[in-house]
Amino acid sequence: MxxxxxxxxxxxxxxxxxxxxxxxxxxxxxxxxxxxxxxxxxxxxxxxxxxxxxxxxxxxxxxxxxxxxxxxxxxxxLRDTPQGKCLVESFAEGGAVQCGFCIPGMVMAAEALLMNNPHPTEADIRLAISGNICRCTGYDLIVESILLASKKGEGLW
Structure with missing residues (x-):
C-alpha cells in the first residue's frame, strides 16, 4: 500500500x-x-x-x-467554473444531451480543446472528440454545441 x-x-x-x-x-x-x-x-x-x-x-x-x-x-x-457553466449551458441549448452517459467525457474533451484553441473549426472539434463515443445524440449536435460554447464563452479560454 x-x-x-x-x-x-x-x-x-x-x-x-x-x-x-x-x-x-x-x-x-x-x-x-x-x-x-x-x-x-x-x-x-x-x-x-x-x-x-x-x-x-x-x-x-x-x-x-x-x-x-x-x-x-x-x-x-469543471461544471462550477465559468468555462464549465458555459459548456454545460451550450450543450443543453444545442440539444446535445440525451441519455447523458457520454456527455461528461464530451464536455471534458471540449474543455481540453478550448483551453488550447478557443476558436476551433468544425474539423478541430471533430478531431478533439474523436476519442469519445456517443450512441444517442449524434456528433453533429455535439459539434454545434462546442462551436456555440466557443462563441458564447469569448474570453473564457
Missing amino acids: SMIEFKLNGKPVAFDGNPLKRLLDVIRDDFGITGTKEGCGEGECGACSVLKDGKLVTSCIIPVGAVGGCEIITIEG
Whole structure:
C-alpha cells in the first residue's frame, strides 16, 4: 500500500491503497465523485475522461499511482467554473444531451480543446472528440454545441 497525494477538483486529497488501482475507481469509489463514468474500461470510449494537469486522459487506464502530485479535474470540478457553466449551458441549448452517459467525457474533451484553441473549426472539434463515443445524440449536435460554447464563452479560454 502507498499514500498518493494529488489535487482533485482543486482540493488536496490522499489515497492510501494500491497504487495500481484505476484512477476511475478511486474517483468514484473512494471519493464518491460519480460524474466520471466507466464505458469500455479500455480507454476507447471517453466516458471516463478527466483532465490531468490540463491534459485530457481516460481515467480507466491510468493507475492512481501515476497521478501523485497532479491536478485532476472531473466534470464536477469543471461544471462550477465559468468555462464549465458555459459548456454545460451550450450543450443543453444545442440539444446535445440525451441519455447523458457520454456527455461528461464530451464536455471534458471540449474543455481540453478550448483551453488550447478557443476558436476551433468544425474539423478541430471533430478531431478533439474523436476519442469519445456517443450512441444517442449524434456528433453533429455535439459539434454545434462546442462551436456555440466557443462563441458564447469569448474570453473564457
